[in-house]
Amino acid sequence: MKPQLDERKCPMQAQICKAIPACPEGAILYIADEAAPLGGRIVFDYEKCNECGTCVTECCGAAIELK
Numbered sequence: 001m002k003p004q005l006d007e008r009k010c011p012m013q014a015q016i017c018k019a020i021p022a023c024p025e026g027a028i029l030y031i032a033d034e035a036a037p038l039g040g041r042i043v044f045d046y047e048k049c050n051e052c053g054t055c056v057t058e059c060c061g062a063a064i065e066l067k
């Protein structure tokens with residue numbers, strides 16, 4: 001079970017993201033990307049993720065699921 005982001009529900013803003021600071025493993029990253037509709041993307045580093053589920057409960061848009 002790994003976290004998956006529903007990008008339709010996510011504003012993709014590092015400043016307001018609650019999942020990034022909540023992750024105990026530092027496994028959630030914001031990457032600026034001018035090609036992305038909102039100027040950046042939020043991605044998971046599955047090598048670091050311990051599948052704890054904290055990002056699911058902290059996500060401001062209920063946009064993360066473990067699948």
Ligand code: SF4
Pocket residue numbers: 005009010011012013016017018019020042058059060061062063064
């Ligand atoms: S907390 Fe969730 S919905 Fe909000 S910006 Fe972060 S990943 Fe996106």
Ligand code: SF4
Pocket residue numbers: 003022023024025026027028044048049050051052053054055056
């Ligand atoms: S499941 Fe846990 S370790 Fe994995 S990205 Fe979410 S908060 Fe971080």
